[in-house]
Amino acid sequence: MSGIGDKANDFLHSDKGEKASDGVLDKAADKVDSATGGGHSDQIDKAQQAADGKIGS
Template sequence: MAGLADKAKDFLNSDKGETVSDQGLEKAGDFADQRTGGTHDAQIDKGRDLLDGKIGDQ
């Protein structure tokens, strides 16, 4: 199981993984904006940016 975690980490640290994670975070942020009617846009963007800094290219 540790090998799978290492593969996932390696993927997320690649250029392709960074692109995929950015797309996923963008979609999640858009979904949250839609569900809240845009009333928490700034907080959602802040959370998305925080996650983006922790996931992907290090």
């Protein structure tokens, strides 16, 4: 099982993985922003950046 985790980690730290994770985070942030009527855009942006910092390279 650890081999799968290592492969996922390697993928996330590649250019292709970075683009994929950025796309997912962008879509999620857009959905949350839409669901909240745009009233929490600053907080959503901060959370997106924090998540990207943890996931991305």
